[in-house]
Amino acid sequence: MIGRLNHVAIAVPDLDAAAAQYRDTLGATVGAPQDEPDHGVTVVFIELPNTKIELLHPLGDASPIHGFLEKNPAGGIHHMCYEVADILAARDRLTSAGARVLGDGEPKIGAHGKPVLFLHPKDFNGALIELEQV
Amino acid sequence: MIGRLNHVAIAVPDLDAAAAQYRDTLGATVGAPQDEPDHGVTVVFIELPNTKIELLHPLGDASPIHGFLEKNPAGGIHHMCYEVADILAARDRLTSAGARVLGDGEPKIGAHGKPVLFLHPKDFNGALIELEQV
Numbered sequence: 001m002i003g004r005l006n007h008v009a010i011a012v013p014d015l016d017a018a019a020a021q022y023r024d025t026l027g028a029t030v031g032a033p034q035d036e037p038d039h040g041v042t043v044v045f046i047e048l049p050n051t052k053i054e055l056l057h058p059l060g061d062a063s064p065i066h067g068f069l070e071k072n073p074a075g076g077i078h079h080m081c082y083e084v085a086d087i088l089a090a091r092d093r094l095t096s097a098g099a100r101v102l103g104d105g106e107p108k109i110g111a112h113g114k115p116v117l118f119l120h121p122k123d124f125n126g127a128l129i130e131l132e133q134v
Numbered sequence: 135m136i137g138r139l140n141h142v143a144i145a146v147p148d149l150d151a152a153a154a155q156y157r158d159t160l161g162a163t164v165g166a167p168q169d170e171p172d173h174g175v176t177v178v179f180i181e182l183p184n185t186k187i188e189l190l191h192p193l194g195d196a197s198p199i200h201g202f203l204e205k206n207p208a209g210g211i212h213h214m215c216y217e218v219a220d221i222l223a224a225r226d227r228l229t230s231a232g233a234r235v236l237g238d239g240e241p242k243i244g245a246h247g248k249p250v251l252f253l254h255p256k257d258f259n260g261a262l263i264e265l266e267q268v
Contacts, residue, residue, distance in 0.1 A: 001160055001161030001162070002160045002161060002162050002182065003182070003183055004182060004183045004184045004185075005139070005142070005182050005184060005185045005187075008139070008142055008214055010259050010260075010261050011259075011260075012259040012260075013259075018259050021231075021258070021259075024231075025227070025228060025231040025233065026135055026136045026216070026228075027135030027136060027227075028135070028136050048136065048137070048138060048139050048216075049137055049138045050138045050139060050184045050185055051138075051139045051184055051185055053139075055259075072260050074255065074256050074259065074260035075259035075260035075261065076255075076259070076260035076261060077211040077214065077260075077261045080142055080211065082160070082182075093159065093161075094159060094160075097155075097158075097159040099159065121208065121210075122208050124155070125144050125145075125146040125147075125152050125155075125189075125208065125209035125210070126144075126145075126146075126206050126208035126209035126210035126211075127144050127209065127210060127211045
């Protein structure tokens with residue numbers, strides 16, 4: 001059911017410093033910061049040959065990243081995103097197996113303009129997993 | 135400098151349950167458990183179309199995964215591994231930029247039989263990064 005690893009997201013306390021580190025020290029291809037007000041984040045995408053890294057920084061007081069950075073002031077790996085062909089079929093298969101979907105269970109339009117869902121970390125080995133329909 | 139994302143590693147409290155979940159519920163291609171006594175882990179590799187997920191479980195009393203699972207009893211995303219062409223050149227570039235390499239700074243032979251190094255999470259946005267020479 002799951003396909004490619006679309007991206008790994010890292011929450012960072014200083015977006016400019018993290019982007020500069022990936023560009024200058026790690027030598028990766030780093031995009032420009034993009035505000036995503038619907039998601040409460042500013043993101044920087046790093047293009048690797050086979051997948052993407054998404055640097056996440058809080059945008060606005062209600063950002064879901066604030067709590068994570070309070071617990072992890074240096075930042076940390078926040079979530080990973082698997083691609084699926086049919087997000088409703090994936091959701092139904094997972095919930096039938098007893099897994100929980102975050103929020104109201106309906107897909108939202110994610111930062112890439114495609115339907116996404118987040119799965120409960122406690123049901124997936126402590127890892128926050130995003131599913132994205134591609 | 136960094137190339138492909140070689141894998142993302144998830145530390146799990148129950149390796150059989152996690153492998154079964156990825157195989158049966160998430161529908162992925164899941165390998166057999168492999169003991170890696172030199173690294174204090176038993177690993178299960180999950181093959182995605184573009185990269186791998188590595189499920190990690192402690193092997194032996196001195197396993198480096200014990201402490202992580204004590205702090206994160208449900209498990210969690212443990213590290214991510216970037217490929218590099220020349221691990222000594224990568225190390226020297228990173229340490230020149232002020233980043234710290236874990237251990238004595240010399241590459242070890244990793245679970246894939248190739249030279250690896252781990253970078254200090256505090257110098258990389260709280261994310262534990264492995265470099266693997268490919």
